[in-house]
Amino acid sequence: GVPSLSRKGGGGAFPASYTTSLRATCGVPYSTRGFTNFGLVMGSDVWNHPDKYGVSVMPKSQYEDLRLEVDYVSGTGLTLNEAKSLSDEHHIDFYMQEVINGSDTIDLPQRLHISEVTWILDSIHAVRYKGHLTKVKRRLTSLNPADRIWLDSKTSVVLVEPFAYFYNSEYHHVYAVSQLVYLKLARLLEADCSISLILDQGDLELTRAIEELLHYGLLNTNIDADYVMHDNGFQLVKSSFVKEVGRSKEGLRVLLSCATHRMCAVNDFSFALLSLFEKPITKNEVRDILKKEGLSTNEEQLNKLVDNCMKADILQLIR
Structure with missing residues (x-):
């Protein structure tokens, strides 16, 4: 029950056991996720009542008199270093180099941080309803040939030779295609293209890229996404x-x-x-x-x- 991981801000952390229970019971994946390891802030309830939380507060050195956080020792659960290590392992930015083609990094557009109220309401109406369902990736051949595709309003494109990176700032989805495929797609989007026009190109690489971009919400079409109970027939x-x-x-x-x-x-x-x-x-x-x-x-x-x-x-x- 030691609050080893929390949202940034430290003193207002929920114990790990509580956040796990809340996530499982209420289906709210956003309001309980942690952005960094727990920081024990001076003046917080944990700092004032360490025995209540099973931690021992470590004294600061003379060189840390302006530091607002203090180190601690856990009586149970993760140690301070273990919490930092676990936080680093699962932090999105830690894997950004893996996400973006090896060791090279690029500057993505600024992320949108939706209010927690919006996240909770979305969780109540969407996550719990669709939690047992699976999103279907649809082939273009299964769509209405007359339907059109367009770039999602929250999707940006970053060109870094030899790739084009599609990035959705709401879902934080990233997808890379070659710049050659991107140029073909850009011309089609400018022409307000239909599914039939895309299939007429006979370009398998372009078709597959569009199917992935639609699946991850980076492109949009008239057809709503399917959520189904998967079975042996799929x-x-x-x-x-x-x-x-x-x-x-x-x-x-x-x-x-x-x-x-x-x-x-x-x-x-x-x-x-x-x-x-x-x-x-x-x-x-x-x-x-x-x-x-x-x-x-x-x-x-x-x-x-x-x-x-x-x-x-x-x-x-x-x-």
Whole structure:
């Protein structure tokens, strides 16, 4: 119950157990997320009543007389250094270099920070309603040929040779395409293009890029996104914008969706199993392949793998 992680500002932190419970019970993923490790601020309730929170306040040195935060020792839970390490591991900016083509960094447009009231209301009306549903990535061939596409109002494009980076400041989604594909797309957007006009180009790379940009909300169309309960009849495919960014302390492989910054951890067998999803495939077909190879399939574990990877945008449901 030690408040090891919190929103920036320190003294107003919720205990980790409380935020986990609130997130699970109320379906509010935004108001309880942490931007940095917990800072013990002088004058806060934790500073005034350390015994109540199970921490010991460390005295400041003579060179820290102007510092407003103090170091502490946790009686239970994460230590100060462990909290900092965990915060760094899961902070979006920590992975920004992974998101944007290796070690080179670029300046993205300023992020929009929606008020917490808006986030909570959105969570009540959208997150809880769609929490058990999965967004479907639709092929252009399944859309109405007369429908048109346009750049979302909150999407900006940053050109850094040889890529064009689409960035949505509301969802913080990032997607990179080659500048050649971007120039083709820009000409189509200027012409108020329809789905049929895009398909007439016969450009597979351009078509796939547009499907991804629509899926992540970087482009818009007249058709509302589908949210469905996935079952064995739907095809699944591994996202093309996924990186392995390291291993957890338990030795699991940590996978990152560079488009949405979501992550999940899988063991070595599950990681190998994900190779079956390089091309569209159903769960039933996966079971048949495993059975043919003489490998036993645990229904619950397979469903858990698929669900976790879909929540992290590692796997996509397609139509």
